[in-house]
Amino acid sequence: MTLITTNAALKEFCQSLSSVPFITVDTEFLRERTYYAKLCLIQISGPDKNAVAVDVLSTEEDIDLTPVWDLMNNPEILKVFHAARQDLEIIYNLSGKIPAPLYDSQIAAMVCGYGDQAGYESLVADICKIKVDKSSQFTDWSQRPLSKKQLTYALNDVIHLVDIYLDLEDRLKQKNRHHWVNEEVRALINPALYEIDPMETYKRLKIRSPKARDLAVLREICAWRELEAQRKDVPRSRVLKDETLIDLAYQKPTNEQEISRIRGISADMAKGRLGKLILDVIAKGLAIEDQDCPQPDTKSPFPPKLSASLEMLKMLLRIQSADHDVAAKLIANSDDLEEFVKAPQNMDSPINHGWRHEIFGKTAHDMLDGKITLSLKKGKIHQQAL
Numbered sequence: 001m002t003l004i005t006t007n008a009a010l011k012e013f014c015q016s017l018s019s020v021p022f023i024t025v026d027t028e029f030l031r032e033r034t035y036y037a038k039l040c041l042i043q044i045s046g047p048d049k050n051a052v053a054v055d056v057l058s059t060e061e062d063i064d065l066t067p068v069w070d071l072m073n074n075p076e077i078l079k080v081f082h083a084a085r086q087d088l089e090i091i092y093n094l095s096g097k098i099p100a101p102l103y104d105s106q107i108a109a110m111v112c113g114y115g116d117q118a119g120y121e122s123l124v125a126d127i128c129k130i131k132v133d134k135s136s137q138f139t140d141w142s143q144r145p146l147s148k149k150q151l152t153y154a155l156n157d158v159i160h161l162v163d164i165y166l167d168l169e170d171r172l173k174q175k176n177r178h179h180w181v182n183e184e185v186r187a188l189i190n191p192a193l194y195e196i197d198p199m200e201t202y203k204r205l206k207i208r209s210p211k212a213r214d215l216a217v218l219r220e221i222c223a224w225r226e227l228e229a230q231r232k233d234v235p236r237s238r239v240l241k242d243e244t245l246i247d248l249a250y251q252k253p254t255n256e257q258e259i260s261r262i263r264g265i266s267a268d269m270a271k272g273r274l275g276k277l278i279l280d281v282i283a284k285g286l287a288i289e290d291q292d293c294p295q296p297d298t299k300s301p302f303p304p305k306l307s308a309s310l311e312m313l314k315m316l317l318r319i320q321s322a323d324h325d326v327a328a329k330l331i332a333n334s335d336d337l338e339e340f341v342k343a344p345q346n347m348d349s350p351i352n353h354g355w356r357h358e359i360f361g362k363t364a365h366d367m368l369d370g371k372i373t374l375s376l377k378k379g380k381i382h383q384q385a386l
Contacts, residue, residue: 003151005058013052014067020046022078024161027087028141028154035229037090040141042068045158053154059144072099080165082106082120084188092194100189105161107184108168111177113325124160127167180355198223207246212293217285218249219294224281240264252282302338309368310341316367319381320360331360344368
């Protein structure tokens with residue numbers, strides 16, 4: 001069991017992996033009390049399974065993670081993660097780059113027929129024939145020293161991932177589906193996925209029957225809260241809770257008395273610096289020109305006349321996902337199906353591109369064009385060309 005706590009050991013370990021074809025990577029972090037995730041541990045293994053845990057919070061010396069970032073950006077080494085998004089967000093925020101080339105075993109598992117939620121624990125059980133001990137999953141990874149049980153848990157994550165990766169690779173080769181995984185991974189390596197525009201954060205909040213002015217105020221106060229949370233490095237809710245922002249957008253208080261009536265804002269807050277700041281932000285939202293206010297989402301209701309086609313398309317999706325042994329959710333979600341039924345020729349639809357078009361889109365077009373029918377024979381659904 002190896003825990004790296006010095007820069008010399010870290011540099012030596014990363015150099016030892018400079019010529020391997022792939023590494024498996026995982027992280028342990030905390031983010032309950034901060035805006036930015038607090039990285040505590042990075043686990044890395046080569047194909048030989050001689051895994052190490054890099055103690056980012058080492059008490060022995062300040063750890064310089066440059067050798068790790070250099071390894072992550074080595075174009076000759078494939079970086080294997082499971083459910084990579086949170087790990088990638090942390091790495092991108094700390095290093096300014098996204099590891100490449102990249103492989104996500106959760107995506108690969110969904111492509112190989114492991115269902116919509118290809119969990120790490122179920123993959124270990126199925127592929128490695130091992131039951132994962134998850135009792136250390138929610139421990140405080142910032143506390144030192146780390147226990148032997150914690151380190152075993154952390155290192156096993158990347159050790160088992162070696163076998164999972166090799167098994168999934170064999171399946172992908174047999175099915176000739178590497179390009180499917182590559183298409184999905186492209187979305188993960190887009191830096192825009194990990195960059196937050198404060199002026200767009202208001203879209204995360206659901207507000208009932210909003211007017212344009214409500215949204216203008218909500219946009220301003222959400223942007224202000226985001227910047228405050230970043231500046232203080234605290235969770236958004238520590239600045240103001242979501243429900244408080246929504247109340248502010250609806251009520252639009254303009255003075256101390258009015259703002260003190262908003263839930264989540266005490267009388268002391270209303271009188272103090274925070275209350276004045278919030279009132280200034282609301283005034284900014286109220287001053288926006290009508291034409292510059294964000295417009296409410298006016299998504300039209302789904303046309304009833306297309307309901308039958310939509311239901312048939314859902315059935316076809318289940319058939320095609322089962323026939324091709326790939327998770328239906330990965331092929332298309334409900335919104336994708338609705339938009340496709342309304343505009344089958346829209347090339348912005350993911351159903352009209354890549355591997356999704358190969359295994360589902362073509363057949364979906366044929367069904368909507370009346371070129372095939374679905375029938376039930378002896379309890380099984382069959383497709384039949386006309």
